Amino acid sequence: MHMADALISPAVGGTMLAATAGIAAYSAKKVQNDMDESKIPLMGVMGAFVFAAQMINFSIPGTGSSGHLGGGMLLAILLGPYAGFLTMASILLIQALFFGDGGLLAYGCNVFNLGFYTCFVAYPLIYKKLVRKGVNPRSIFVGSMVSSMVGLQLGAFSVVVQTLLSGKTELPFGQFLLLMQPIHLAIGVIEGLATAAIVTFIWRARPEILERVAFGKSLGGVPIKKVLTGLVVAVVIVGGLLSWFASTNPDGLEWSIERVAGTAELETPDGIHKIFSEIQSKTAFLPDYGFKTDQDDVQNLPAVEDEEAWPSVDAGTSVSGIVGGAMTLVLAAFMGWIINISKKKRGKAVV
């Protein structure tokens, strides 16, 4: 359920990046204070382990399909919430950079959706509470199952909210929610099964790892109130700041464009447009193409078109968009081709 760059707005992406940076900084401080440096390679190797474990598909009984481990809950259980969160953050960054899962701007959203809910909500509030009375296969199973499911449900809900706030798709809130939550309930069950299986195995084979890492004093408990308060404050400040930018226009960037250029849409016929119109009278290879009248009508429209006026967008601009878009791509390809040719020539000259 990686959130993609294409689905978020800069305001939502920026807010989530700030919130994630805050939690990461807090976690880093906690880990540095509480942990000896021998845990650093452990975190690194555990991150790589989750990466490798995600490659292992297992068959889901009765369905014929297969699933794989997500790993958020497992990291929280084995490393504790702070180190688990940081490890998840580095896994997601590598996924974003090397595999294009998620993206740079959506990175904050992804760390939050996959790391925060598992490490700072599901782990301390569900898993720890359920396992507190006694560690045995039963409590591990119930704890892993419930916490994985809750963690993923919260993450999926978060994806829906972030998508909605970004406004980059037409999906209505209700339908999208109905699509996401049940899918992630199923994924949560699989995640719970896998997590429980691994934790139970570790508990049987090397119980000291669980005792030392998750229940040991070295990693400490989560002052959940402190974390949540800090988070709420951060989100309110950043979100407020960004929504102030966004209040008059869909996003801050447009707002700043408006400030810089005096209008949000910049369809005004002066400046570059004027120069272009002079040039174009000489360059147009389809000068009698019959869209000019449409275009004239549109010019009388207010510069900022609202949602309702949208379909009345003129055919002239559309055709220009299509022709120009195609030309842009051809130009880009041509540029690449020229650079390659000249590079090859230079290479030959050197040889």
Next chain:
Amino acid sequence: MSNIVDSLYNIRLLDDLARKKTFIHIIHPLIKLLTTIVYVAVLVSFERHEVSALLPFVFYPVFILSFAEIPVVPILKRVLLIEPLIIGIGILNPLFDNYSVVFGDIVVSRGWLTFLSIFIKCSLAVTVSILLVATTGMDKLALALRMLKIPRILVLQLLLTYRYIWLLIEEALRMMQAYSLRAPGRKGVKINDLGSFLGQMLLRAFDRAQRIYQTMSLRGFTGEYNAGDISKIRFRDFVYFAAWSLFFIIARIYNIAVLIGALLTGVGR
């Protein structure tokens, strides 16, 4: 199992590409990171029906692909692997948005524009992220993150994870081979075996971490991350960043594709 091998190949490929020494490769890592972030931020700031204005943003990845001598096909393949996810979400748009839009004689649902817009944004954003790694490399990116004051422990942990992914994926591959030889024709690991399969892998990883720590301590590791030479940001790096940012902002303000189209079709002011 093929996807395990693919992942190994992909990481190795990007690592190898990052070792080249072209004009793009020697630009300061922090500058490349910031340029990529500005690019993505500007790209995703377009509203959801915008299609033509997104196209000029193709210039940036094409520029990097060409100057950094990055092979196009493996990068595009990687991007294509991501597309099904985004198509899954994007394809629902035409169903929910029945506003019709007229292009000459053709009438389409506005949702298709949203879909196209998401598709283009996704392809471009993924391409530039992969190109960032392919022209910079993980070590130098970590350096850039340190310069951005990302906590030391996070950067260290990122580098260690990256370093050991290779080893642990190879280990996973070996275990998977051993398993599939004993369970022929099976699609994946049986759920009953999952605990011991991944559990064993985990225990090996734990022991490996222990050994790594010991060897690191013997070589003088004190919890500090030494990045080696920190290169300074030079004038040409600034120029690179400023020039691209300027281009992105101009492309955000003016619909370059429509301007070019207007030049050619004679439609406009």
